[in-house]
Amino acid sequence: MFRLLGNDAPEFVEIELDAQRVSVPAGISLAAALLLLDALPTRRTPVGAGPRAPFCMMGACYECLVEIDGRVNQRACQVLISAGMRVRRQLASAVPEAEA
Amino acid sequence: MNRQFINDYDSLIVGGGLVGAAIATGLAGSGRRVAIFDGGDRDFRASRGNFGLVWVQGKGADYAPYARWSGIAARAWPAFAQSLLEATRVDVGLQQTGGLDFCLDETEWDARDSEMRRVQAHTDGEFEFQMLDNAELREWIPQVSERVLGACFSPRDGHVNPLYLLRALHQRLSDLGADYFPSRPVLSTTPDGGGFRVDTATDRYTAGQVVFCAGLANQRLARDVEMDIPVRPLRGQLLITERVPSFLPCASVQVRQTREGTLQIGDSHEDAGFDESTTLDVITQLAARAVRIFPHLEAVRLQRAWGALRVMTPDGLPVYQQSSRYPGAFAVSCHSGVTLAALHAGAVAEWIDGSRMHPLIADFSATRFDVSATRQRRA
Numbered sequence: 001m002f003r004l005l006g007n008d009a010p011e012f013v014e015i016e017l018d019a020q021r022v023s024v025p026a027g028i029s030l031a032a033a034l035l036l037l038d039a040l041p042t043r044r045t046p047v048g049a050g051p052r053a054p055f056c057m058m059g060a061c062y063e064c065l066v067e068i069d070g071r072v073n074q075r076a077c078q079v080l081i082s083a084g085m086r087v088r089r090q091l092a093s094a095v096p097e098a099e100a
Numbered sequence: 101m102n103r104q105f106i107n108d109y110d111s112l113i114v115g116g117g118l119v120g121a122a123i124a125t126g127l128a129g130s131g132r133r134v135a136i137f138d139g140g141d142r143d144f145r146a147s148r149g150n151f152g153l154v155w156v157q158g159k160g161a162d163y164a165p166y167a168r169w170s171g172i173a174a175r176a177w178p179a180f181a182q183s184l185l186e187a188t189r190v191d192v193g194l195q196q197t198g199g200l201d202f203c204l205d206e207t208e209w210d211a212r213d214s215e216m217r218r219v220q221a222h223t224d225g226e227f228e229f230q231m232l233d234n235a236e237l238r239e240w241i242p243q244v245s246e247r248v249l250g251a252c253f254s255p256r257d258g259h260v261n262p263l264y265l266l267r268a269l270h271q272r273l274s275d276l277g278a279d280y281f282p283s284r285p286v287l288s289t290t291p292d293g294g295g296f297r298v299d300t301a302t303d304r305y306t307a308g309q310v311v312f313c314a315g316l317a318n319q320r321l322a323r324d325v326e327m328d329i330p331v332r333p334l335r336g337q338l339l340i341t342e343r344v345p346s347f348l349p350c351a352s353v354q355v356r357q358t359r360e361g362t363l364q365i366g367d368s369h370e371d372a373g374f375d376e377s378t379t380l381d382v383i384t385q386l387a388a389r390a391v392r393i394f395p396h397l398e399a400v401r402l403q404r405a406w407g408a409l410r411v412m413t414p415d416g417l418p419v420y421q422q423s424s425r426y427p428g429a430f431a432v433s434c435h436s437g438v439t440l441a442a443l444h445a446g447a448v449a450e451w452i453d454g455s456r457m458h459p460l461i462a463d464f465s466a467t468r469f470d471v472s473a474t475r476q477r478r479a
Binding site for chain 2: 045046073
């Protein structure tokens with residue numbers, strides 16, 4: 001759904017996404033990289049387990065939360081790609097027992 | 101400057117927060133033509149900063165009418181929430197599954213227990229409560245720390261999303277044809293031939309009734325019609341965490357969990373004047389107390405905090421007062437705009453429109469603060 005703009009071939013670096021090595025452009029936000037990779041949804045909500053993805057891209061909506069280097073609930077739109085970062089989508093959030 | 105002269109209304113409501121909006125829905129619902137004048141975003145707006153509890157436990161421990169009034173208000177909430185939902189399609193998120201007040205030590209336990217017994221006595225036993233010890237509490241909510249002594253549980257307590265409540269009331273006002281004027285504070289009120297003139301920066305309004313529901317500004321505004329409504333600010337700071345899986349089956353004074361999973365941590369009481377800022381020491385204390393009650397919250401991050409000013413009368417009880425000098429002028433002040441919302445939209449609006457006076461309303465007259473009345477009581 002998303003593609004890179006511009007003619008300059010960007011420099012790519014490797015990060016780890018859900019224990020898989022993937023190659024993404026350096027210098028963009030993690031949220032942009034997740035959209036580029038079409039790695040959606042990026043999380044499920046903690047109460048209703050609803051699917052979520054990056055939305056506002058400016059730190060306000062808290063929809064793009066992911067685990068980065070072991071810390072959960074980080075806003076992917078506020079973090080730039082850095083080589084070797086370990087990212088996990090929060091897809092296994094607890095579901096209310098009635099729905100589980 | 102020539103002000104436009106407007107006399108299209110029966111009732112002028114000064115203040116569009118939870119109190120003013122609830123009363124206005126009642127008046128507009130009985131066919132009155134209503135205008136609501138509200139302040140701006142820089143004013144102190146308790147309705148936008150509060151905790152959202154529907155709370156009976158402990159209310160009126162030292163004043164029986166308040167215990168009864170709060171009990172009636174809490175029992176009215178389910179039907180009130182349903183009527184708002186049907187009329188506006190706004191779900192205020194009422195969860196009335198009871199409420200807890202955690203006791204960390206014996207002093208707190210004894211204080212709660214004696215307070216609740218007094219409320220029960222004042223309501224002929226209608227107010228129910230149960231003191232839960234640590235084992236009972238942890239059997240119900242396993243996340244509670246072993247270090248908590250216990251909690252007071254009362255089944256009528258609950259919570260709502262206070263912002264949705266405000267939105268629902270304003271939606272209802274708009275549907276009923278009431279006119280809401282945001283950022284149009286009332287500058288002065290003048291008694292005028294059995295009615296009142298109300299001046300804003302741009303216009304002058306006349307009507308038979310004026311109702312002051314302006315929170316901390318009530319004292320200043322109601323003075324124009326010779327009513328003395330003493331109110332002072334009492335700051336509360338609130339913390340908001342990231343969303344976590346639901347674990348709290350009901351609200352508590354210290355922590356409540358929204359339907360979406362956010363934890364709201366609160367209940368500081370600070371004499372800080374007209375200052376609604378947050379302070380690191382209070383944020384730290386509130387967070388530490390929440391972690392002391394629920395140790396697993398240590399790993400949960402805070403997202404934001406804010407301060408808001410409660411509207412406190414000298415004895416903490418509501419004021420429902422009609423001016424004796426200028427009938428038609430009313431003042432309503434309280435710090436429980438959420439809990440009492442159904443009564444403000446119902447019984448208080450009926451009292452103001454003259455259709456019916458609930459007998460308990462007379463028990464909340466502001467004359468109790470008169471210097472002469474105080475002297476008499478002391479004599």
